[in-house]
Amino acid sequence: MTDAAQQTPDLETQLPKTYAPVEVEARRYAKWVADGRFKADDDSDREPYAIVIPPPNVTGQLHLGHALDHTLIDTLVRRERMRGKEALFLPGTDHAGISTQNVVERQLADKEGLSRHDLGREAFVGKVWEWKDVYHERITSQMKKIGDGVDWDRERFTLDDGLSSAVQTMFKRMYDDGMIYRAERIINWCPRCMTALSDIEVEHQDDAGELVSMRYGEGEASIVVATTRLETMLGDTAVAVHPDDERYAHLLGTTVEVPFTGRRIPVVADAHVDPEFGTGAVKVTPAHDPNDFAIGQRHGLESILIMDERGVITAHGPFEGLDRFEARSAIAAALRAEGRIVAEQRPYMHAVGHCERCDTTVEPRLSKQWFVKVERLAKSAGDAVRSGETRIHPPEMEKRFFSWVDNLLDWCISRQLWWGHRIPIWYGPNGEEVCVGPGETAPEGYVQDPDVLDTWFSSGLWPFSTFGWPEDTKALEKFYPTAVLVTGWDIIFFWVVRMMMFGTYAMGRAPFGEVFLHGLIRDKHGKKMSKSSGNGIDPLEVVDRYGADALRFMLARDANPGADSIASIELAELSRNFCNKLWNGTRFALMSGATVEGDLPTDLSLIDRWVLSRLSATITSVDALFEQYEFAKAMDALYHFAKDDVFDWYLELTKPVLAAGGQRAEDTRRVIGHVFDQLLRLLHPVIPFVTEELWLTLNGTEAAGGSLTVAAWPTAAGTDAEAERAVAALQHLVTEVRRFRSDQDLKQSLPLPARLTGLAAVGLADEEPFIRGLVKLAPAGEGFAPTADLAVSDEVSVALDTSGSIDVDAERARLDKALKAAEKELEGAVKKLGNEAFLAKAPDAVVDKIKARKATAEADIARVTAQLDRLA
């Protein structure tokens, strides 16, 4: 149609009618990496902007939550790179001690029928490394597929030599500072994983258990206690009551016998016993319950372990060798036979701790383990937020942060595993203990502690160990502290707090200036997605079906700070449609001869002024929203600018201009080129693939090695209120005419003779021919007989000759509705303005607004009434 279209006959082949993401994405990603687009330079003068990835489990797979996290990080980093920062998205994985060891042990058992003990420690760890390589390949290829623009040269793994050295250095420093100690405490023990767990690795869930009341002692000297873990009675070393509880005052100082053991235990008074709960008397098992342990400490009670590491009863007696749950029933039966069971409540719902990794019921157990003293560390982490050194977004999440940080207990860091950083403590033949730093060797004849450290000990160092700490590296100098940590709010405790504790301790500064907490992804029913419930959507499936851009746009578009979002595969389709729309819009622009060559024209048409104003407003708004991590709103602003302003209005408005040709058409081609150039830049951080493909075509810089990844981020040029007002009036007029045609069942394409009045009043004096062309209005020639009069606004009206009768009922129905709305509006305004209290107390601005509303309503009523009269 246009000259330009003829100039580019190959466009159809260059840009097919439908966007096909799969081919484009693989090619683009490979090229970006080959061209070093994501590499960050330690030596550059540019302002640093670094985000370290929250390292996923190396043996895991990316789920939608990761995809969301990575999309948001990648969007931030890509935008900052375009803004001229030395931008870095640092990738890596963690070794996920327990879960990785579990995975490999299971594989070993299934495939070779071997346990890790059959292999021995060294061989087993070698096996795990082999597995790690396989899984690592999988997870990194997933990251590439969703478009993570990471600097692969800086990829780290928590068990790398460098990071291992960081862990050892940190351990030694803290050990020497007295921040790490070994002690006998009640810890969470998983009898299946056969290791200690930290508090956050235990998940509490309501289980249907039983509450059994049993009687200790006989007659006057008897006392009834209730328990959900009857088997622990074998380890009871006291019965405790509240000191003020008169019911039991006479028993204090006496002893009762523990059945089956012959052991006599005292009745003690302890203020921590709740007299309201149950009978007010509790059994005390110091070796298997944290509260009981505390009571035991206060009263100098013996602690008796009654189970082994697998949860099998070891106490001598008839129950020896039974599993803890078998023992529970067996003991109940035996006590029942002795007439000691006073009451049984079943089911009794109560929270039971489960191993986060294998779901086994956790057994509290007295055990000698290594701990980190957290008081001081937690305080500095809290102080970093209190002082504003680290800001949390959204601020409401601070509460969650503080409630955790201010109530932290010492952290059990030793794990009875083989996969991980081995504790650098060596024991001498005479009970000596030395902590060995990197490069040091333990004295002859010493043996190393067999345990390894909690994975989070190494992950906590991530924001600086990945930059080479403890070496004084240029990378550390350049990028620490990092710009922001981005993660889900459920990870505050795992990630944020631990990194902040270690960062403030080792570096003297918090590891990030900001923390942005996004929500979790849930399924249609609001359930958290998880492997076990099988409701997860595989992000890679979304990528295969709709493309990575669609996946990313879907996720970013729903990302309101701190709020969870619902995902379903259908939502990805909508995002895919948007990408396709962008593809076709740009394709049309190119076919129309859009160009980015030369300066922008200075003598602009109204619609060009308008679109540039909209562009500017969009840039301003998007910038402000990104600064606040308001991804959903930023995406909304971009979506509306693209779809409404550019595609639905601007491109349509330019069609007659281009068709008319001449200088105006040339100038408009330049403006179209500019608008698309800027739009593609604005969308690039979130949908990098399709925008790069289109932008390179638009700019024709592919051959010259150009890339949108390093193109400058747009800046706002200022808005044009006059043009915005005039085009808004134009849009209103056009919509009214279309609406009329639709209501009247008249084809939009059928020309109607019309008379337009009042255009000058809204700045559209020169645009009448243009408007007539747009909505197919023919001149009001000889014999013009208007059958309808559309009052578009106070100023503008359109008289139409439909050459015949019109559907009066349809028009009347519409006008009645408009009249009713206006009357309701007027009524409300009049009522307010008649209220003296309102006039006296409301701010002037509000009163003026209501007055204006009243005037508008009155004008609307007059106009609509007049139209109704004319209809009659």
Place this chain on the structure above:
RNA sequence: GGGUGCUUAGCUCAGCGGUAGAGCACCUCCCUUACAAGGAGGUGGUCACAGGUUCGAUCCCUGUAGCACCCA
């Protein structure tokens, strides 16, 4: 049991002192040479419930109900 948050159009969510917004869905029309993965037009809500504060409450306060999550 303690705590936090949520309840706004059919669905997913914004708004948060001046009488309601978006996307999708839905209804009508249209295969108009950028796009049917599309276009044009349109319908739709006593803002969970009950009190209170205020000239005015979806928005603030109290209580109730339901849901979610965290901690014991």
